[in-house]
Amino acid sequence: MEGIAGGDTVDRACARVALSPASAYAFRRRAAGAxxxxAWDGARLLARETLADTLLTRALEGQEEVITRPDxxxxxxxxxxxxxxTHMLHRLDRFSDAAQRSAHGTAARAVAGQFDxxxxxIDADATPARAGLFVAQRLGPDARASRAADLEPVLALARADRWLAGHPPRPERSTSPT
Structure with a gap:
């Protein structure tokens, strides 16, 4: 399944585990293979990202084609x-539309707006909480209000990170008798 999730074909994934594709398909159809x-379907969902990235690269960079002439x-x-x-552009449009309806998509749009x-x-080794605070500060008031429950744990962690950054940890005291 890791092979399929990573973008391998069924033939290549089966070869990795010394199984014929026909056996894999037959087992998949049986009740014992439910x-x-x-897992196969889940792996294909994960493979979509890899495949989409590969196709986007081909769409943007093109590919070499070798032609052997009759001579x-x-x-x-x-x-x-x-x-x-064109297909990849439509896919990215659908991704953008779907992102407008999710918390993750809202955060991705906030990051895209201030990408640099x-x-x-991130280069400064920011914690996830600081990254979350970055996003929360850049959301509009409507988005902040609608996502308040989602953001509260992130904001609490970010406040703790800020406090720790300004207050170095105290050295531990020895509790053993001297």
Whole structure:
């Protein structure tokens, strides 16, 4: 399943574990393979991200195509697939639309709006709480109000991080008799 989750084909994933693809499909269809089928479906969901990234790279950078002519000469050309690029653009649009409806998407849009500042924060080894505070400070008042319950634990951790940054830990006292 790790192979499929990582973007391998079924054939390649089966070869890793010395199983034929036909056996994998047959087991998946049996009642005894229900858990296997569920793991397979979960792995395919995880593979979507890897595949989408691969396709986006191909859409943006193109790919080489090797053509062998009847006379035996070989021509290599760099080709861009506009249908793939259009499809990936539609996928990114759907991702953006879906992001508007989730807390994670709201946070991603806040990060995108101040991307360089967020990268600076991450480069400074910021804790997740500080990253959360960064996002919370950049949300509009409506988003903050609607996500108040989601943000409260992050804000509490961020306040603790700030306090600890300004107050170095006290040395531990020895409790053993001297």
């Amino acid at each position: 858990a296997f089928a569920l 035996g000469s070989v021509v290599t050309r760099h080709r861009f697939d506009n249908r793939l690029a 500042a967020y990268l600076d924060l």
